[in-house]
Amino acid sequence: MSDVKKLYVKTYGCQMNVYDSERMVEALGGNGYTVTQTPDDADMILLNTCHIREKAAEKIYSELGRYKGLKAEKPDLKIGVAGCVAQAEGAEIVRRQPMVDLVVGPQSYHKLPAMEQAVKDGVRALDTDFPEEDKFDHLQARPKAKRGPTAFLTVQEGCDKFCAFCVVPYTRGAEVSRPADRVVAEARELVDRGVREITLLGQNVNAYHGHADGLAGLIWALSEITDLARIRFTTSHPNDMDDALIDAHATCPKLMPYLHLPVQSGSDRILKAMNRKHTRDDYFRIIDRLKSARSDILLSGDFIVGFPGETDQDFEDTLDLVRRVGYGQCYSFKYSARPGTPAAERATVPADVADERLQRLQALLSEQQKAAQVAMVGKTTSVLLEKPGRLEGQMVGKSEHLQAVHVTTSDHQIGDIVPVTITEAATNSLAAVPVKS
Numbered sequence: 142m143s144d145v146k147k148l149y150v151k152t153y154g155c156q157m158n159v160y161d162s163e164r165m166v167e168a169l170g171g172n173g174y175t176v177t178q179t180p181d182d183a184d185m186i187l188l189n190t191c192h193i194r195e196k197a198a199e200k201i202y203s204e205l206g207r208y209k210g211l212k213a214e215k216p217d218l219k220i221g222v223a224g225c226v227a228q229a230e231g232a233e234i235v236r237r238q239p240m241v242d243l244v245v246g247p248q249s250y251h252k253l254p255a256m257e258q259a260v261k262d263g264v265r266a267l268d269t270d271f272p273e274e275d276k277f278d279h280l281q282a283r284p285k286a287k288r289g290p291t292a293f294l295t296v297q298e299g300c301d302k303f304c305a306f307c308v309v310p311y312t313r314g315a316e317v318s319r320p321a322d323r324v325v326a327e328a329r330e331l332v333d334r335g336v337r338e339i340t341l342l343g344q345n346v347n348a349y350h351g352h353a354d355g356l357a358g359l360i361w362a363l364s365e366i367t368d369l370a371r372i373r374f375t376t377s378h379p380n381d382m383d384d385a386l387i388d389a390h391a392t393c394p395k396l397m398p399y400l401h402l403p404v405q406s407g408s409d410r411i412l413k414a415m416n417r418k419h420t421r422d423d424y425f426r427i428i429d430r431l432k433s434a435r436s437d438i439l440l441s442g443d444f445i446v447g448f449p450g451e452t453d454q455d456f457e458d459t460l461d462l463v464r465r466v467g468y469g470q471c472y473s474f475k476y477s478a479r480p481g482t483p484a485a486e487r488a489t490v491p492a493d494v495a496d497e498r499l500q501r502l503q504a505l506l507s508e509q510q511k512a513a514q515v516a517m518v519g520k521t522t523s524v525l526l527e528k529p530g531r532l533e534g535q536m537v538g539k540s541e542h543l544q545a546v547h548v549t550t551s552d553h554q555i556g557d558i559v560p561v562t563i564t565e566a567a568t569n570s571l572a573a574v575p576v577k578s
């Protein structure tokens with residue numbers, strides 16, 4: 142009888158963690174694990190963690206606390222911590238939560254099967270190296286089973302930018318790009334399994350150098366895969382938005398008209414203190430060029446409020462930048478001091494001031510998001526259907542601009558790309574009917 146064991150994976154943080162979790166599940170599949178949706182019947186619990194803000198990291202310890210009872214009932218239950226908290230805290234995790242059996246950093250998860258075996262043999266396993274070998278070369282081939290129509294694909298990892306607030310250069314290491322031919326091969330496998338839209342992932346994806354012509358070169362190479370209909374990429378840094386990539390937004394029909402281009406602040410003083418190495422005017426110039434390349438491009442971004450030294454005027458400059466750019470969707474955060482980063486040593490803005498700024502910024506950003514949604518009403522676009530809707534005769538998918546769309550239809554299937562007319566807009570979703578042919 143085969144020894145089937147159950148694996149419960151909980152993923153925190155960014156899309157790269159979603160991709161990594163998928164690959165970890167596949168890797169542990171070779172050790173006889175299949176996925177379960179609940180921790181209660183799991184033989185192994187794996188938390189794939191995020192260290193970007195303090196709250197995200199602390200969540201892991203409270204989640205681990207919740208498994209104490211389970212572990213007491215089931216001593217064979219294995220508990221693992223993967224991802225950026227594992228990388229940043231290493232053995233400290235085991236000190237705080239001795240029931241943790243396994244700690245694996247983002248660059249070492251190809252070693253999970255061996256580590257799981259070691260734990261089975263009674264040895265606690267800890268690996269937070271940045272190994273010489275490429276983990277992707279050591280991961281087993283991806284399974285051939287059919288899957289949903291959208292997928293993430295990591296093409297670049299790490300960051301050399303060293304923004305003063307950010308742990309990523311420490312947790313994910315230096316920038317590394319996967320060679321374009323391997324990325325294309327993995328994309329082909331995904332497409333053979335039913336994928337129609339691929340989002341290329343990297344902490345600094347537009348610094349990708351695994352193709353002689355950079356990320357634009359990779360996008361063009363991928364666009365030759367016949368059944369791949371849509372390509373996206375995230376996250377980008379303004380300083381790496383080169384001409385070829387901007388031009389691809391004008392000329393590559395498979396590249397979707399959406400761009401996540403974080404600026405973090407609209408104040409030159411704060412951008413300098415953040416070590417962003419660009420000004421607000423540099424950012425405006427890039428946005429102008431993108432809008433000239435693709436007039437309907439929907440922009441998204443990240444902002445941090447309450448960065449050390451941020452004055453009322455600096456914050457007003459951020460609001461002004463937001464008004465001038467006009468975003469379709471944005472993420473905004475209160476500054477969180479991260480140990481080991483340069484900004485962690487600096488005097489902080491009072492919490493109530495940062496709270497108030499965050500509220501004002503979020504109010505402006507949601508107004509813009511709502512306006513972008515309403516502007517879609519009456520327009521035609523295409524929707525890639527991802528799942529059935531809650532109502533009979535309805536399916537849900539994403540527009541070209543990455544908006545969630547509920548399409549009234551009984552004639553289509555998951556994976557279809559349907560031309561639609563948008564009929565209604567809400568803050569977080571749109572309603573549409575298929576265009577009559």
Ligand code: 5AD
Pocket residue numbers: 193194306307308403405443444445474475476477478479
């Ligand atoms: N505090 C608050 N937000 C942060 N981010 C990164 N580091 C911090 C921090 N220390 C935000 C940035 C980044 C996004 C992924 O998280 O806006 O773009």
Ligand code: SF4
Pocket residue numbers: 300301302303304307308309310344345378
């Ligand atoms: Fe962090 Fe992004 Fe700055 Fe790199 S570019 S240090 S990942 S915020």
